[in-house]
Amino acid sequence: MLKKLSLLAATFIVATGTALADPVSGGRANAVIQPEPPSLMLGLVQNGPTQMVAGNLYESLLRYGPDLEPLPQLAKSWEISEDGLTYTFHLYDNVKWHDGKPFSAEDVVFSADVFLRETHPRLRQSLKYVESITAPDANTVVFKLNEPFGPFIGIFEVGTMPMIPKHIYEGTDYKANPANNTPIGTGPFKFVEWTKGSHILLTKNEDYYIDGLPYLDEIYWHIIPDAASRSVAFETGVVDILPGGSVENFDVPRLTAMENTCVTDKGWEFIGPLSWMWLNNREGPTADKRFRQAVMYAMDREFAKDALWNGLGKVAQSPVSSSTRFFSDDVSQYPYDPDKARALLEEMGYDGTPVRLLPLPYGETWQRWAEAIKQNLEEVGVKVEIVATDVAGWNQKISDWDYDLAFTYLYQYGDPALGVARTYVSSNIAKGSPWNNVEGYENAKVDELFAKAATAVSKEERQALYTEVQQILTDDVPVAWLLELGFPTIYRCNVKDLVTTAIGVNDGFRDAYIEK
Amino acid sequence: MLRFIAMRLVKAAIILIAIVTLNFFLIHAAPGDPAAVMAGEAGAADDIFLEQLREQFGLDKPLLTQLGLYLGGIIQLDLGFSYRQQMPVADLIFDRLPATLLLTMTAFVISLVLGTLAGVLASARVGKWSDTLISTVALLFYATPLYWAALMAVLIFSVQLNWLPGFGYETVGGNYEGLDRVIDIAKHLILPATTLGLFFMAVYMRMTRASMLEVSTLDFVKTARAKGLKPSIIQRRHVFRNALLPVVTLAGLQAGQLVGGAVLTETVFAWPGIGRLMFEALAQRDYNVLLGVFFVSAAMVLLFNLITDILYRVVDPRIRAS
Numbered sequence: 014m015l016k017k018l019s020l021l022a023a024t025f026i027v028a029t030g031t032a033l034a035d036p037v038s039g040g041r042a043n044a045v046i047q048p049e050p051p052s053l054m055l056g057l058v059q060n061g062p063t064q065m066v067a068g069n070l071y072e073s074l075l076r077y078g079p080d081l082e083p084l085p086q087l088a089k090s091w092e093i094s095e096d097g098l099t100y101t102f103h104l105y106d107n108v109k110w111h112d113g114k115p116f117s118a119e120d121v122v123f124s125a126d127v128f129l130r131e132t133h134p135r136l137r138q139s140l141k142y143v144e145s146i147t148a149p150d151a152n153t154v155v156f157k158l159n160e161p162f163g164p165f166i167g168i169f170e171v172g173t174m175p176m177i178p179k180h181i182y183e184g185t186d187y188k189a190n191p192a193n194n195t196p197i198g199t200g201p202f203k204f205v206e207w208t209k210g211s212h213i214l215l216t217k218n219e220d221y222y223i224d225g226l227p228y229l230d231e232i233y234w235h236i237i238p239d240a241a242s243r244s245v246a247f248e249t250g251v252v253d254i255l256p257g258g259s260v261e262n263f264d265v266p267r268l269t270a271m272e273n274t275c276v277t278d279k280g281w282e283f284i285g286p287l288s289w290m291w292l293n294n295r296e297g298p299t300a301d302k303r304f305r306q307a308v309m310y311a312m313d314r315e316f317a318k319d320a321l322w323n324g325l326g327k328v329a330q331s332p333v334s335s336s337t338r339f340f341s342d343d344v345s346q347y348p349y350d351p352d353k354a355r356a357l358l359e360e361m362g363y364d365g366t367p368v369r370l371l372p373l374p375y376g377e378t379w380q381r382w383a384e385a386i387k388q389n390l391e392e393v394g395v396k397v398e399i400v401a402t403d404v405a406g407w408n409q410k411i412s413d414w415d416y417d418l419a420f421t422y423l424y425q426y427g428d429p430a431l432g433v434a435r436t437y438v439s440s441n442i443a444k445g446s447p448w449n450n451v452e453g454y455e456n457a458k459v460d461e462l463f464a465k466a467a468t469a470v471s472k473e474e475r476q477a478l479y480t481e482v483q484q485i486l487t488d489d490v491p492v493a494w495l496l497e498l499g500f501p502t503i504y505r506c507n508v509k510d511l512v513t514t515a516i517g518v519n520d521g522f523r524d525a526y527i528e529k
Numbered sequence: 530m531l532r533f534i535a536m537r538l539v540k541a542a543i544i545l546i547a548i549v550t551l552n553f554f555l556i557h558a559a560p561g562d563p564a565a566v567m568a569g570e571a572g573a574a575d576d577i578f579l580e581q582l583r584e585q586f587g588l589d590k591p592l593l594t595q596l597g598l599y600l601g602g603i604i605q606l607d608l609g610f611s612y613r614q615q616m617p618v619a620d621l622i623f624d625r626l627p628a629t630l631l632l633t634m635t636a637f638v639i640s641l642v643l644g645t646l647a648g649v650l651a652s653a654r655v656g657k658w659s660d661t662l663i664s665t666v667a668l669l670f671y672a673t674p675l676y677w678a679a680l681m682a683v684l685i686f687s688v689q690l691n692w693l694p695g696f697g698y699e700t701v702g703g704n705y706e707g708l709d710r711v712i713d714i715a716k717h718l719i720l721p722a723t724t725l726g727l728f729f730m731a732v733y734m735r736m737t738r739a740s741m742l743e744v745s746t747l748d749f750v751k752t753a754r755a756k757g758l759k760p761s762i763i764q765r766r767h768v769f770r771n772a773l774l775p776v777v778t779l780a781g782l783q784a785g786q787l788v789g790g791a792v793l794t795e796t797v798f799a800w801p802g803i804g805r806l807m808f809e810a811l812a813q814r815d816y817n818v819l820l821g822v823f824f825v826s827a828a829m830v831l832l833f834n835l836i837t838d839i840l841y842r843v844v845d846p847r848i849r850a851s
Contacts, residue, residue: 210628210806246695410560
């Protein structure tokens with residue numbers, strides 16, 4: 014009875030805002046995966062394509078709705094103590110691994126406390142706040158924290174904390190375990206085969222712990238390396254689902270004009286991809302705050318959104334994405350205003366020193382965007398040289414601080430403590446990584462506010478602290494924020510409930526079905 | 530002949546080691562390292578993670594030690610391990626080899642046979658409209674960028690006419706078996722193999738035509754004519770056989786590239802071959818895979834050069850005598 018009730022609750026939440034017709038079982042989903050994942054073992058490899066496929070194989074304790082509120086996954090319910098130090102999760106009691114062995118709280122303890130602590134750098138940051146993880150009984154897990162950590166309830170997503178089978182991995186060399194090639198999870202789909210360079214096949218998990226789910230019989234992930242060929246694959250009906258970012262943006266209008274084709278930019282709320290240009294705060298014209306503000310005024314970001322991103326996404330107003338918790342728009346605003354930009358440049362006495370701009374080597378859209386920015390900046394009198402690199406070269410240049418302006422986008426993971434602070438706190442300035450405080454911004458007040466906000470217990474207090482930090486940052490402009498990216502997921506309209514959570518396609522096709 | 534082959538094999542081994550060493554330094558001279566690329570794909574990395582990866586890849590060791598380890602492996606025919614793909618490099622290459630060989634050899638045969646035939650045909654009708662037509666088409670094939678030709682082929686034969694599949698090695702999820710599977714693969718092969726063959730087809734055509742015309746003015750051909758031999762026999766036995774030498778040279782060069790795959794064609798047509806493997810490895814700085822592919826293709830080039838030299842001796846007795 015309890016199981017049915019929770020199922021009902023979960024289904025209701027999932028169905029909110031989506032099709033209300035009766036789901037039908039059966040059918041095959043043909044989707045594109047790009048690039049080919051290096052591995053499907055989500056505990057070892059956490060890149061985008063791995064999570065997209067493996068989000069069907071592995072699960073975590075929770076999922077998150079589009080508003081980032083936690084939903085049940087392996088945990089059917091949970092409690093947080095008032096002091097914010099104890100998190101107790103109650104697990105479904107009929108869950109099995111794909112090899113038939115029962116899943117229990119011991120697996121959760123092993124995954125979080127042993128396996129992922131060693132292999133998952135992003136989770137490791139959050140686990141610093143964890144004093145102990147225990148399993149008082151087979152269906153209960155307790156996380157005890159050493160101090161409150163605001164975003165803690167947000168780390169139980171499949172990409173952050175995938176559950177790993179203890180009976181397969183305990184005591185082995187994780188990276189060399191042969192099971193990595195035939196991943197075993199608790200997810201709604203099971204791994205069948207992976208023909209390298211061609212496709213990955215998953216099949217329905219008949220023993221899934223929620224009756225009736227999943228609806229689809231199988232999923233084929235097609236590996237097609239060329240963006241134009243991926244568009245053709247959709248046009249010729251070989252694939253029916255193009256997850257966000259699969260095709261070049263300029264192909265999107267053509268594809269979405271096809272019959273029976275739908276598009277959504279939902280499903281990125283948790284990840285919250287925010288794009289910006291690194292501005293080297295250490296040297297050259299970009300070291301001057303007025304220059305950085307001038308860059309903000311000089312950019313026509315609405316144009317970039319409409320012309321390059323087909324109107325999807327939003328112009329970024331703050332270092333915190335509007336879908337991330339504690340976003341505030343009570344900050345300095347930078348509308349497109351070339352005159353203001355010119356005035357600021359004149360005030361600082363900009364001498365015409367050229368600046369180097371590194372586009373993101375992720376395809377045509379980014380190249381064009383760099384050209385648009387170059388044009389914007391040249392209109393206000395800033396000389397720009399575009400420097401071409403490949404991905405590895407780009408990583409190297411950013412890690413070595415060898416740039417003036419450089420495109421990037423990073424994920425926010427739903428909370429400023431997880432995905433925003435790392436870009437601006439001074440303790441995160443270190444050569445050798447392109448994802449830390451690469452711009453070299455130092456502000457003791459900002460460091461203090463981020464530290465306080467991460468461990469504050471009440472939402473109100475956290476909001477106040479984060480609003481203040483957003484105000485300081487938007488005034489100092491350590492980096493030039495561009496857009497909250499809207500990656501369009503394109504699919505046939507008869508594929509229903511494809512994107513239902515804040516992680517979208519990355520959360521797996523558990524609820525998706527094909528309308529007859 | 531055996532002594533000749535043995536000498537050439539020893540030389541080849543030395544050249545291979547030199548090639549591997551040179552490639553090793555070239556690849557490491559490119560900016561970027563695989564640990565950073567992999568960490569980047571993981572979304573967020575910390576220093577411990579980067580260090581772990583570097584240690585795993587052996588990137589924390591001095592460059593010369595890395596080279597020594599790699600060469601030591603090569604001598605034992607161990608091409609190393611790809612950490613990105615979590616597989617031994619040799620397995621990765623041999624997994625992809627059949628698809629690549631099928632594509633490149635089909636393209637090779639198409640271009641060699643059709644190109645040579647067209648060349649012979651054109652040379653027999655010099656100045657006539659059929660010669661002009663063949664030469665113009667060849668020029669067009671020669672000048673068209675492969676990437677564009679591939680996209681146009683997909684657009685016309687796959688998207689517009691819907692005659693042939695536009696990409697892939699076989700129908701994913703088709704579950705064909707036996708003859709049906711062969712037919713399915715053949716259908717998938719037509720567009721990439723033809724596109725890939727266009728350039729060399731044109732080269733063979735022009736080379737055969739020019740060579741046929743040149744040889745047919747030589748003294749021994751005049752002698753043959755004076756002896757009263759039939760023109761068809763002169764063409765076949767005297768002109769064609771002698772005109773083949775440059776074609777064999779070229780075929781040897783092309784054959785050497787068979788294993789290296791065809792990066793552009795394999796990428797556009799999503800053909801799961803070695804060219805794509807190499808392209809992706811380059812983007813990810815997957816050093817061992819790159820070096821492995823270079824090693825195998827260099828070995829093939831050397832092998833086919835040897836075969837070409839042997840074929841020379843068969844085709845032209847004068848080389849044997851010297």
